[in-house]
Amino acid sequence: MAKDRVTVIDIARAAGVSKSTVSLVLQASPLVNETTRAKVNAVIRDLGYVYNRGAANLRQSNSKSKIIGIVVNDLTNSFFAELAVGVDMVVQSAGYVQFLANTAESVDRQREVISSMREHGISGLILSPARGTDANDLKPLVASGIPVVNVVRQVAGAKVSSLISDNHAGMRDAVRHLAGLGHHCIAFLGGFPDTAVFNERLQGYRDALSDMDLALHDELVVSSAPSRAGGVAAIERALLLRERPTAAVCFNDAVAFGVCDGLRAHRLDPGEDFAVIGFDDVIEAQTAVPALTTISVDPQGMGRRAAQLLLKQINAGRADAEAIVSSVRLVVRQSCGAAIDKRERLSLL
Amino acid sequence: MAKDRVTVIDIARAAGVSKSTVSLVLQASPLVNETTRAKVNAVIRDLGYVYNRGAANLRQSNSKSKIIGIVVNDLTNSFFAELAVGVDMVVQSAGYVQFLANTAESVDRQREVISSMREHGISGLILSPARGTDANDLKPLVASGIPVVNVVRQVAGAKVSSLISDNHAGMRDAVRHLAGLGHHCIAFLGGFPDTAVFNERLQGYRDALSDMDLALHDELVVSSAPSRAGGVAAIERALLLRERPTAAVCFNDAVAFGVCDGLRAHRLDPGEDFAVIGFDDVIEAQTAVPALTTISVDPQGMGRRAAQLLLKQINAGRADAEAIVSSVRLVVRQSCGAAIDKRERLSLL
DNA sequence: TGACAAATTTGGAACGTTCCAATTATTTTG
DNA sequence: CAAAATAATTGGAACGTTCCAAATTTGTCA
Incomplete structure (x- = not known):
């Protein structure tokens, strides 16, 4: 050899x-x-x-390494897998290669991988922070002048760029759509209440309800893990309520799929007997049966944009933090069903 | 700054x-x-x-860089996302960091990312080769003494270690189980016929049929993209056959989910009216409704084992290629239904 | 052809680390 | 207490590249 x-x-x-x-x-x-x-x-x-890029890099310590880091909080969630694919696409064609690490929501793990990436001299970092990430965790990184783009979640007080989707408007549109179909009792299912994303979406839900003059009952908000299993659990609980909901907006698509599963387990037909709306528009949303009505976030596109933003900052030498909130749109498919009152629906058309 | x-x-x-x-x-x-x-x-x-690992690495060119590469052919498939998570777990705790790249089945892309990784001095590579990968594509890598572990797919003629699952036995067990439940007309749905994995699984299907003295009709084998959408398409075609199947083994879980979707679109209840078995046991398989009967491959565990094998080779300095086929087991859940003939089932218990 | 400009090429000196051999400080021992 | 042994420290010389200033070659023009 x-x-x-x-x-x-x-x-x-x-x-x-x-x-x-x-x-x-x-x-x-x-x-x-x-x-x-x-x-x-x-x-x-x-x-x-x-x-030998290592050697080259040693000499020209200015322009850096052609490595970008991407760390996500849950790679097993296909939203993030697709995000990573989007990032990979643009960094790859810019001649970069990506370090990809999964933190599984552990801040400790996150600290470790970020520092390891620093040792390897990444030129920039795309980060979907683990729950509980503090602005101080990012301090040393940004102080050293390495561009950082936060995606999906923001870190309060961190001076870094961020690219998040319009959670408030998305959830508001979803609820409005359901209300427009004649639903009066709409649940909000899934998600961890201690995250910013959850609260933004919840606020969108609340604002839409009050816009539509619908009452707001706290027990209609059922939090759970933001996963398929969590969705099953959440709908279980929701179905036990005195005033039983006829529709639900879900924290994300994974929860929504779980909700559909849970409904079927109760011999309810999602889309017919109960309306379900997700959030994210992951790739399975369109092929599932029933096809999932959801808020389209286009994770892959988001990854691409995050990567572009990061590369821009890298090339600019030093770009100041900008916060982009990317707009989002309701994609109506089967899972939210038709209007409850057909005549009402006809009159709307 | x-x-x-x-x-x-x-x-x-x-x-x-x-x-x-x-x-x-x-x-x-x-x-x-x-x-x-x-x-x-x-x-x-x-x-x-x-x-500065770059500098350190320059000096001690022997023991290498603490970077391992992992390149997969389709990160949007959750099987591979989980595989990557498994790899990440062990390399991370061994103090390595992983380059993760997605080839989207493009050999050109694959060649590019591998050579880019080489320039960065990876100490080893875990590769799920893109379709059409040739042994020559890996030649220079292995010639330079960098350990390579192929996962999921093998590359004929390449002198590298491989870790693949026992596709033949897995599919054989699945078919036997269905036959044991009383099914006589069992379809094989999904997958691209030009891959080794497909053919191994198909062979398992064929062998099981002949073991059970069941006829083998070629039209019961319906290939398609190995995705959810492909599964929908495959079951559509299968339902049009003169001799309509009552059960199906699927190329993978994604196909199986698609098959369930397609069945529901035809008002058939998967698990009740039609038996479905998947392959892989991705994480959603157990929470889906109906829970998916499938061949458990444990992608995350596979990732972990691949990483361990690779690290072993890295530490050993120079380990020779070993081919591991990892055993696989049938996990019976709801989607394959109960025995067709209840009395027969009772007599089996 | 000589002078000057333009085009090419080229020796070091970095870059931040590790390793080796050698040095210095500290103990132990007879 | 000197000698030997041990512990701790230390200056270079690498590693493979890029960059700079300087050198060489080639071309142009009067």
Whole structure:
């Protein structure tokens, strides 16, 4: 097995030029003569040279490493998997490679992986912070001038850019749609109450209810883990309420799928007997049966935009924090059913 | 913003020792006196020093970089997302960090990301090869002595370790179970016929049928994309057959979910009117309604084992290729229904 | 052809670490 | 207490690249 690395010096020797020249052709500099460039490139191929970015990086400590980090709080959630794919797309085509780490909502883990990434010299970081992340956790990073873009969740007080979706407006639109279909008793299911995202969505729910002059009962808000299993649990509890809801907006699509599962377990037909709206529009939402009405967030697009924002900051050398809230739209499919009162619906059309 | 890096020399100066000593404490060497160690560590904290792995790595080119690469063919498939999580778990706790890239089944993309990873000096690679990957694509990598572990799919002729699941036995067990429940007409749904995995599973299906003395009709094998949407399409076609199947084994869980969706669209109740078995046991399989009977592959565990195997090879310096086929087990849940003939089922118990 | 400009090429000196051999400080021992 | 042994520290010289200033080659023009 080829043991010792081929270096720029080996190339130089074999091609009969100096290492400086080889370095120039590696950087595709216009300074070098075409014929020598060709010769050097040929040797590079022949010897199977592989560029050592570590060494290069050491010298030119300014422009950095061509590595970006992305750390998410739950990779098993397909929302984040798709987000990562979106990020990967744009960083890959910009010649970067991504460190991807999963924190599983552990701040400790998060601290570890971020510091490990720093040691490796990432040029930027895309972060979906674990629950309980403090602004101080990001302090050293931003102080060292490494651009950071927060996605999905914000960290109060951190001076970093963020890209989050319009949780308030999305949930408001969902509730309005259900109310427009004639539902009076609408539950809010799933999610952990100690997150900003939860509260933004909840506020959208509340505001829509009061806009539509519907009463707001606290027991209609049932929190749970933001997962399929959590959705099952939440609908179980909701179905036991005195005033039983006829519709629900869910914290996210995973919860919504769980809610559909739970309904079926009770011999209720989601979309017919009970209206369900999700949030995120993950890829399965359109192919599920019934197809899920949901708030489209386009996680992959979000990943792409986050990556673009980050690359912009990296290239700008030093970009100041900007907070982007990306708009969101209701995608009506089958799971929210038709209007309760058909005549009313006809009159609306 | 702190512009210039703090180096080992700055630490040395501030602590009144030599850079060599600082280096020793960084490596937790037993050679250094406890009091100096404490002093140096204090200074390290105070100055906010961050270790430069690139530089370190340059010097000790033998033991490598503490980076492992993982490239998968479809991160949006939760099977691979979970695999990645499993890998992440073990590499993270071994002090490594992972480059994660998604090839979306493109060999070109795959070649690019692998070579990019090489330039960054990965110490090992876990690869779920894109369709059409050739042994030659891996040649230079293995020639340079970097350990590679293939997962999920094998690459014919490549001298690398592999960890794949027992596709043949898994599918065989699934079919036997259905036959045992009294089904005579069992379809095989989903998957691309030009992959090794497909053919191994198909063979398991065929062998089981002939074991059970059931006829084998080619039209009962309906290929499709290995996705939820593909599953919908496959069951659509299967339901049109003259001899309509009463049960199906599916290429994977995603297909199986799609099949359930498609059945419901036809007012058929999966688990009651039609038996469905998946393959993989992704996390949603147990919470779905009906819970999915499936072949458990434990993607996360597979990721963990792949990572362990890789780390073993990395530490061993040079381990020879071993092919592990990991056993697999049938997990019976609701989607495959009860026995067709209840009396027969009672007699079996 | 000589002088000057432009185009190419080239030796070091970095970059931040580790390692080796060598030095100095501290103990132990006969 | 000197000598030997042990513990702790330390200056360079690497590692593979880029960058700078300087050197060399080539081309142009009068």
